[in-house]
Amino acid sequence: MTPTRLRRWLGPLAGAVVLALLVWRFGAEVFLDGVRRLDPASVAFALVVGFVTTVAAAWRWTVVAQGIGLRVPLRGAVTAYYRSQLVNVTVPGGVVGDVERAVRHGRGSGELAVSARSVGWERFGGQAVQLALTALILLAVPSAFRVVAEWGAVVLVALAVLVGLTVAATATFGQGRLTRPLRIAVTDLRVGLISRRALPRVLLASAVVVAGHAAVIVVATRTTGVDVPLATLVPLALVVLAGSAVPANIAGWGPREGVAAWAFAATGVGATAGVTAAAAYGALVLVAALPGAVVLVVQAIHGRQGAPGAPAVRERATADA
Known part of the structure; x- marks a missing residue:
């Protein structure tokens, strides 16, 4: 096996190991119980919230893409985002759908490299805001995760300082040929994420996405019978959501349930309840992504193989940060 192929399978393999350990520790029945407890109300809620969060994330993509010089129509972005989400929750790795979204749009627009960068920066911005x-929130609300939040805040501040120093150094010394990729990245960051135009929109869209997914976790947890105050449940939901962002998974499964087991145990609710709630959330995430199947069917019928919506227009934006 080549090093590239090995790296490609390391993430899913790690997710499979975590999932196997959880099944060995808690049994498969705990996972099945989370799915069985879902009701029509929770499914409908997940579909509605999923639509809102998908539109918000797709809008974030259009904002970032426009900043670095690509036009991605919102309607096409929404359908592409639904398709990528469905792939992410059905294919090992958790990022295959985003890669497909970048490649599909890039081939249709003739700007594969820039399209890939737009998707990468959009995902980076969303994760950073999350x-x-x-x-x-974990620092403001008393919880069992305050120490973790303090260390996380230190890391985030350190990363922000590092990014700031990199931007400054690139602007001052980044004239050599070897620094060209770094200069491109810094320019993308300035015009695509932190410009006066892009930053408020990215923050708003990302806040909507985080709030929506956290709300679905709360509903999933309530549906499985966990009755704790919202002051306890909201920090739990955010921690589980952070675990869901780990790309080493099997179609979303693995680290999410492991983090949920630890987090629920840390708050005294119980690790078993955490795994059950995370399984219910995973099922709701799949339900919310099902409109992506409709997109795939419609595109197959109409034979649409190009980029979503109108072809992208290449127009390098100027930084207004």
Whole structure:
């Protein structure tokens, strides 16, 4: 096996190991119980919230793409995002759908490299805002995760300082040929994420996405019979959501349930309840992504193989940060 192929399978393999350990420790019945406890109300809630979060995330993509010089129509972005989410929750790895979204749009627009960068920065921005919001809320609300939040805040601040120093150094010394990729990355960051135009939109869209997914975790937890105050449940939901972002998984399964087991045990609710709630959430995530199947069927019928929506227009934006 080549090193590239080995790296490709390391993430899913790690997720499979975590999932196997959880099944060995708690039994498969705990997972099945989480799925069985779902009701029509929770499924409908997941579908509605899933639509809102998908539109918000797709809008974030259009904002970032426009910042670095690509036009991605919102309607096409929404359908592409639904498709990528369905792939992410059905294929090992958790990021295959995003790669497909970047490649599909890039081939249709003729700007594969820029399309890949737009998707990468959009996902990076979303994850950064999610982690920052999680740290802020965990620091503000008394919970068992305060120490973790304090260390997380330190790491985030250190990363922000490192990024700032990198931007400054690139602007001052980044004239050599070897620094070209770094200069491109810094330019993308300035015009695609932290410009005066992009930053408020990225923050708003990401906050909507985080709030929506956290709400679905709360509903999933309530549906499985966990009755704790919201002051306890919201920090739990944010921690589980952070665990869901780990790309080493089997179609979303593995680290999410492991983090949920630890988090629920840390708050005294119980590790078993955490695994059951995470399994219910995983099922709701799959339900919320099912409109992506409709997108695939419609595109197959109409034979759409190009980029979503109108072809992208290449127009390098100027930084207004």
